[in-house]
Amino acid sequence: MFYDEVKISAKAGDGGDGIVSFRREKYVPNGGPNGGDGGKGGDVILLGDRNAGDLRTFHFKPQWKAKNGQPGMGRDKYGKNGGALTLKIPLGTVVIDRPSEMIVVEILEHGQKLVLLEGGKGGLGNRHFKSSTNRVPRQCTPGKPGDEGEFSLVLKSIADVGLVGFPNAGKSSLTRQFTNARPRIAPYPFTTLNPSVGIIDYGEEYRTILLADIPGLIEGASDNRGLGHRFLRHIERCKQFILILDMAGVDERDPLEDYRKLLTELEQYEPEFLDRPRLIAANKMDLPGAKDNLKRLSKETKEKILPLSCETGEGLDFLKKALAEQ
Numbered sequence: 001m002f003y004d005e006v007k008i009s010a011k012a013g014d015g016g017d018g019i020v021s022f023r024r025e026k027y028v029p030n031g032g033p034n035g036g037d038g039g040k041g042g043d044v045i046l047l048g049d050r051n052a053g054d055l056r057t058f059h060f061k062p063q064w065k066a067k068n069g070q071p072g073m074g075r076d077k078y079g080k081n082g083g084a085l086t087l088k089i090p091l092g093t094v095v096i097d098r099p100s101e102m103i104v105v106e107i108l109e110h111g112q113k114l115v116l117l118e119g120g121k122g123g124l125g126n127r128h129f130k131s132s133t134n135r136v137p138r139q140c141t142p143g144k145p146g147d148e149g150e151f152s153l154v155l156k157s158i159a160d161v162g163l164v165g166f167p168n169a170g171k172s173s174l175t176r177q178f179t180n181a182r183p184r185i186a187p188y189p190f191t192t193l194n195p196s197v198g199i200i201d202y203g204e205e206y207r208t209i210l211l212a213d214i215p216g217l218i219e220g221a222s223d224n225r226g227l228g229h230r231f232l233r234h235i236e237r238c239k240q241f242i243l244i245l246d247m248a249g250v251d252e253r254d255p256l257e258d259y260r261k262l263l264t265e266l267e268q269y270e271p272e273f274l275d276r277p278r279l280i281a282a283n284k285m286d287l288p289g290a291k292d293n294l295k296r297l298s299k300e301t302k303e304k305i306l307p308l309s310c311e312t313g314e315g316l317d318f319l320k321k322a323l324a325e326q
Contacts, residue, residue, distance in 0.1 A: 003055040004155040004234075007098065008062045010117055013041025013082035015143025016069035018123035022136070023075075033137050034076045035126040039069030041119030041146040042082035046105065048112035052090035055153050066117075069143060072125045082119055092158040092237065098150040108158065116151075120144035154233070159197050159212035161323060162235030164266070165244035166258050168251055170283040173310035174244060175213040178320065200320065209323055212238060232269045240277040240326055241266075242319075247294055247307075248287035255282075255293045256300055277326050280305045281319055286312050 016038025023031030044066050064087065070079035089095075095104040095116070105114050121144045129137035163171050178200050200209040214231050235241065243262050245255040259280070266273040280301070282294055286309040294307055306322060308315030 003059045006055045006058045006062065006153050007150070008058050008064060008153060009148070009150050010044045010064045010085075010087075011066070011148035012044050012085075012117040012119040012146030013066040013068040014145050015039070015041045015120035015122040016071040016079035016082075017142045018125040018128075018140035019072045019074070020126040020138050020140050021074035032135075033126040033130050034074055035140055036072030036074070036077040036079065037125050037128075038072045038122030038143045039079035039081040040122050041069045041143070042066030042084045043115050043119045044117040044147075045084050045086045046089050046095065046107060046112075046114045046116050047086050048091055048107040048110050049088040050091055050110040052088050054090060055093070055155055057088075058153055066119060066146065068146075069119070069122050071143075072122070072140075076125075076127060079122060081122075084119075087116075089153070090155055092156045094154045094156060096152040096154065098152055104151070117147040117149060120146040156236050157197050157212045157234040158237055159210040159235075160239050161200075161209060161211045162238035162241045163211060163213050163244060164235060164241060164262060166246070166253065166262070169244045169246045169258075170281075170310045171213050171244055174242075174281065174283070174316075175211060177310055177313065177316055178211060200323065207324075232265075235273075236270065238276070240279070240323075241273070242279050242281050242323075244281040244283055245297070246284055247282045247290040247297070248284040249289055249293060250284065250287070256296055259297065259300065278303065279319065279322055279326070282307045283310055285309045285314065 018037050019035040021033065021035035023034050025031055044064065064085060066085035067082035069082045072079045089107045091108060091110065093107045097104050123141040123143045126137045126140050129139045163174065165171050175198050178198065197210055197212050200211055212234055214234055243259065245258055246253055247255050249255060263274065280303055282297065282305050284290055285307045298305060304322065306315060306319045308319055
């Protein structure tokens with residue numbers, strides 16, 4: 001399972017209580033107050049971590065609490081502060097406050113850190129209340145409670161290129177040919193059920209492109225049919241798109257109609273998607289009927305069409321070069 005949306009509750013630690021204490025020393029009959037302050041409660045901290053793949057940690061453990069501060073002690077000793085609770089968050093995660101539905105933060109960089117909830121302050125010991133009129137203070141204050149909240153964590157993949165298409169168009173095959181990712185491949189629709197991100201290496205300067213393989217869309221995905229919004233949100237941060245089409249018309253699909261429907265789904269989900277650079281990968285050119293469909297598609301659009309076959313490897317180098325140029 002791939003977990004890209006979870007709900008959690010979190011609480012920072014409570015501050016420790018201050019205490020009432022007095023010195024008890026030989027030959028000092030009226031020792032003064034020496035009650036120490038309580039320790040501060042631990043904060044809840046978010047930390048961006050490139051090694052975190054999804055949100056499964058929070059799916060299986062939805063409740064988190066930082067440690068409380070310790071109470072103060074005699075002899076003017078402070079209580080120990082509660083340890084901070086650090087939650088490692090995968091890059092691309094949006095943190096949303098559930099009651100207000102406001103975005104708290106987007107974790108986009110490795111090492112990005114944010115104090116989500118602050119721990120409560122420690123209470124004051126009685127030594128703070130000594131005065132000329134109150135020589136034997138018996139007052140102290142309790143620690144403050146730590147902040148708490150309910151949050152939604154929504155993962156949106158970070159990638160340079162989004163690979164989108166209808167089921168069985170060849171997205172996973174292209175991803176395996178281009179990157180180190182290994183999505184499942186089989187000759188039937190909906191083999192891939194979860195988004196995956198792979199790295200394309202190109203050039204002599206160790207430059208890379210991140211490619212997001214999005215599971216097959218269905219018509220109406222922009223209206224959240226099937227798992228539409230869950231899949232489409234993973235291409236929101238992509239700089240460009242590859243529309244991959246089955247040019248052989250396997251499963252009785254028409255590649256021209258698929259092309260129009262893909263553009264419609266992208267536009268209805270986010271109109272700005274159509275302004276981003278895109279390439280058309282005309283896949284399965286090794287099968288009968290593909291060349292005739294390619295001619296029809298060429299008349300339909302002026303966009304850059306790159307004929308290829310993930311099965312034979314034909315045309316893959318040209319697509320890789322086109323991606324690098326864009």
